[in-house]
Amino acid sequence: MRKLASIQRIWKIEPIEGADKIELAYVLGWQCVVNKGQFKPMDLAVYFEIDSFLPIIPEFDFLRSSSYRKTDVMGEGYRLKTMRFRGQISQGLLLPVTCFAIINDKQNLGDDVTELLGVKKWEIEERxxxxxxxxxxxxxxxxxxxxxxxxxxxxxxxxxxxxxxxxxxxxxxxxxxxxxxxxxxxxxxxxxxxxxxxxxxxxxxxxxxxxxxxxxxxxxxxxxxxxxxxxxxxxxxxxxxxxxxxxxxxxxxxxxxxxxxxxxxxxxxxxxxxxxxxxxxxxxxxxxxxxxxxxxxxxxxxxxxxxxxxxxxxxxxxxxxxxxxxxxxxxxxxxxxxxxxxxxxx
CATH class of the missing domain: 3.30.470.30 (DNA ligase/mRNA capping enzyme)
Known part of the structure; x- marks a missing residue:
């Protein structure tokens, strides 16, 4: 089963040319745009894949203006998709593990937290x-x-x-x-x-x-x-x-x-x-x-x-x-x- 949300390690951080507030973080084979200084290499984080549909909870409220969706099939939530910031592709979302009180300190690298955080796969309604x-x-x-x-x-x-x-x-x-x-x-x-x-x-x-x-x-x-x-x-x-x-x-x-x-x-x-x-x-x-x-x-x-x-x-x-x-x-x-x-x- 696909891990839409999981505990992963950030293996590299790179600057974005001309950007003062954002940088690139690499996890698995993906790259994500994150706030500058939010992570350092080897940090553990919660990684949410593109095509995730995140629930309406306070931890995701910052996504409302860019990612809010509501359909008869999916209901309300925040859809993650590939985006571009300052010429760089961002695929998914990285947040510190400490953002989620429900995630305990016993979680290990690679653990699937999809169900724990109420994440679903975004489904496009068939024509x-x-x-x-x-x-x-x-x-x-x-x-x-x-x-x-x-x-x-x-x-x-x-x-x-x-x-x-x-x-x-x-x-x-x-x-x-x-x-x-x-x-x-x-x-x-x-x-x-x-x-x-x-x-x-x-x-x-x-x-x-x-x-x-x-x-x-x-x-x-x-x-x-x-x-x-x-x-x-x-x-x-x-x-x-x-x-x-x-x-x-x-x-x-x-x-x-x-x-x-x-x-x-x-x-x-x-x-x-x-x-x-x-x-x-x-x-x-x-x-x-x-x-x-x-x-x-x-x-x-x-x-x-x-x-x-x-x-x-x-x-x-x-x-x-x-x-x-x-x-x-x-x-x-x-x-x-x-x-x-x-x-x-x-």
Whole structure:
């Protein structure tokens, strides 16, 4: 589970040219703008990641003018997003541990204090064009598709040492999945399963492509108990259609057979067999750290544009064959979201 708020150590402080009252503090793979003199290197602090939604409590009142949000789904609170101060990017919020009386002196480096401080993940309400009538939460074999950002776990870079890897384009849309198990055929969004009642644009796309029949044939031919295909649904009316598409498209990024993620070559083979398009593969290489040794290297690699000119959201990096990672307690994978994209679109 993502640590939206955690106890972390500040490993470097740097001045900001021309700034008298603020400076840069570095924590994990992130940089934050903080008040000058508020921290020194090696201090422990509470770090709140971008996309956190902070509760209305006195400790966060200073955020009201810049970050207050109220929606029917999220309620009231303060949304953290990437910001720029004096030309420097600030990603998240750092506050002294002493700001929070509820945090006791037994907290250790890395401790997750998300629930303790009432922090939630900011959720953007899905457009009506991507949804439909929900009939329940995700089936057991269709997991949430959240990827770990490299800034949150910089150690993931080293886990690619000696491995063949691939880099795919992070498509800017809405996560949607389809699956077959003993309970039948499932079509889902990021959080819920949809009903086939003509109200889900994604379900209609699935039917128009005859995916259910093709998947069922594939399952029977390969004697599978479950098959899950996950991808990004993009097009007009979805996330401002930054890919500038003229019709809905679905880009596959993960396939699971009998609950296990398949490698790159098998995913390409399955997509070809089922007439599905994959996310674009930008690069295949060996020993990622020898080419991209730092978070900064990967952030530079993530910049770019989609074919029709919109700012690219970023990239996703995985081994060509699945490898387990203890850092994230699952298959090794990480995303790198472009800072240029965040500043333009967040």
């Amino acid at each position: 009506a064009t991507t949804g439909g009538t929900t009939i329940g939460t995700l089936p057991y074999d269709i997991p949430h598709t959240n990827e770990t950002r490299v800034q949150a776990e910089p150690g993931l870079i080293e886990e690619f040492s000696g491995l063949e890897y691939y880099i795919s384009t992070k498509m800017d849309g809405s996560s949607h999945s389809i699956g077959i198990d003993e309970n039948g055929f499932h079509v889902t969004g990021h959080n819920y399963e949809y009903k086939d009642d003509g109200k889900s644009s994604f379900y209609e796309l699935v039917k128009s492509l005859n995916i259910q029949e093709d998947m069922q044939n594939y399952v029977e031919e390969n004697k599978l108990s479950t098959l899950t295909i996950q991808g990004e649904f993009c097009g007009p009316g979805i996330q401002q259609n930054r890919l500038k598409l003229v019709r809905p498209e679905w880009y596959v990024f993960t396939i699971r057979e009998n609950g296990k993620r398949v490698g790159l070559m098998r995913m390409q083979m399955i997509c070809e067999n089922l007439h599905l398009q994959m996310v674009p593969i930008e690069e295949v290489g060996y020993d990622l750290p020898s080419k991209y040794a730092s978070v900064e290297d990967l952030l530079a690699r993530a910049d770019g544009e989609y074919p029709k000119g919109g700012k690219k959201e970023g990239i996703v990096i995985r081994p060509t064959e699945p490898v387990y990672s203890e850092l994230i307690s699952g298959s090794l994978s990480m995303k790198v979201v472009s800072n240029k994209y965040l500043l333009k679109n967040d």
